[in-house]
Amino acid sequence: MELRPEQLVAQAGKQPLQPAYLVAGPETLHVLEAADAVRARARADGAEREVFELDGRDIDWDALSASFAAPGLFASRRLLEVRLPSGKPGKVGAEVIAGFCADPPPDTHLMIVADEWSKAHHSGKWVDAVSRRGVVSIAWALKPHELPGWIDRRLRERGLRAAPDAVQGLAERVEGNLLAAAQEIDKLALLAPEGVLDLATMESLVADAARYDVFRLLESSLSGHAAQVRRMLAGLRAEGEQVAGLMPMVIRELLRTAALARAQARGANLAAEMKSQGLWEARQAPFKRALQRHAAPLRWNRFAAYASRIDRAAKGRGPGDAWQLLERLLLAIAEPPATRLLVGTGR
CATH class of the missing domain: 1.20.272.10 (Zinc Finger, Delta Prime; domain 3)
Incomplete structure (x- = not known):
């Protein structure tokens, strides 16, 4: 199945882990939060986590494949995390991932995390295999007109309300940088007074994240x-x-x-x-x-x-x-x- 990152975060908090996950995309904050939600669920389930990432120029796919059948050292449940910055596993990696999805071992979960992703250059049977067996969640970059709505929702999730001009002011300051926006919203959750935040109060509390440093x-x-x-x-x-x-x-x-x-x-x-x-x-x-x-x-x-x-x-x-x-x-x-x-x- 395909889920938006925020949907994956909600699902991981309420439902058992799926056998396979692909979390990727250019929006770093959403990738981090979605992957963290899967990791948190794995920890709550008592799963042991093992990370596979670039060693030189490629991942040790043979070691990953061997790990599918190997018992965990400290727990019966396992989360195997593959960090794939380019989002391209190559022929061998694609076969290993598709093979796992065809017959996933019991109590073993696979999560692929990628920094780069595009509809034109990232596809294939291995992606389809993950989607059939588990969850594909792509964190696409927000369009400029979507940012104020995202900020308003994030503020409300933190128990804050802000006037439209205050929301727009924060959007202009962070210049599309969601990591900076999230940090400022977390700060506001600690510092903001009760009631609806107006523009003046927002400007007095928020650092200028758009400054060219x-x-x-x-x-x-x-x-x-x-x-x-x-x-x-x-x-x-x-x-x-x-x-x-x-x-x-x-x-x-x-x-x-x-x-x-x-x-x-x-x-x-x-x-x-x-x-x-x-x-x-x-x-x-x-x-x-x-x-x-x-x-x-x-x-x-x-x-x-x-x-x-x-x-x-x-x-x-x-x-x-x-x-x-x-x-x-x-x-x-x-x-x-x-x-x-x-x-x-x-x-």
């Missing part, structure tokens, strides 16, 4: 959103930010990504490495996408070296327009063909 800039670059990078850089410059103030964070994240690239190249568990680097799950997707575009550790080392050049230019110790150099670097990270704009980044 270096964290969102780097996330956009790592995620491959070149147009967003250009827009954010223009916003930062218009707000009077200085490149020198941005570079410590830029250099830190590039060095972090270089370390992840080295770990990936030697076949280490990338998810474990990310956790050791202080990257919680909600922040991992942009780094994974960036490492898919630029897999070579040398490329990231040279990006970091180029960032040092920008830092010197921003402080007047080297040649070049620091804003222009920064834009070239972030676009090169977002779009591999743009690396030709850089000198000495390698291939």
Whole structure:
């Protein structure tokens, strides 16, 4: 069956787990919440959870297949979670998933979680097999006109009511970022006075999540959103930010990504490495996408070296327009063909 993420959350809270789940889509918040609902139900049922994710460039499908018939170490019930960022298991993975769905072992549940999903590029017999045996839940990105309604419903779920202009004001501030909207609504649930929230009260309590800051800039670059990078850089410059103030964070994240690239190249568990680097799950997707575009550790080392050049230019110790150099670097990270704009980044 197919369920919207919010329907899956409700179902998992009331009904026994299905044998198989596919939770995917570009709307990160809804993917996280739907997958968390399945995990919570599994915990409540006393199930043991085992996670399979990228090890190098692919999931160990043989290990997953062997695990279907293996007894749990600590519990008779099990949730086997497959983290598949691209949403494409390949031929072997598709056969393993379809084989599970054809004859799922008793008290064993399979959940595939994917970051990327599109109607044009994600389909196949394995998806149909999951749908027949369990639940397919795709978290599509909200359209701009849908955001106020989503915010109003979320506020009501938290016991809050807001005037239409207050809801619209929050929608404009978060610019479609549902994670930011959810965080602000949770904050309002703690801070808001009784009664209907008006626009003035909302503005006094809500942080401006639409502000162009270096964290969102780097996330956009790592995620491959070149147009967003250009827009954010223009916003930062218009707000009077200085490149020198941005570079410590830029250099830190590039060095972090270089370390992840080295770990990936030697076949280490990338998810474990990310956790050791202080990257919680909600922040991992942009780094994974960036490492898919630029897999070579040398490329990231040279990006970091180029960032040092920008830092010197921003402080007047080297040649070049620091804003222009920064834009070239972030676009090169977002779009591999743009690396030709850089000198000495390698291939």
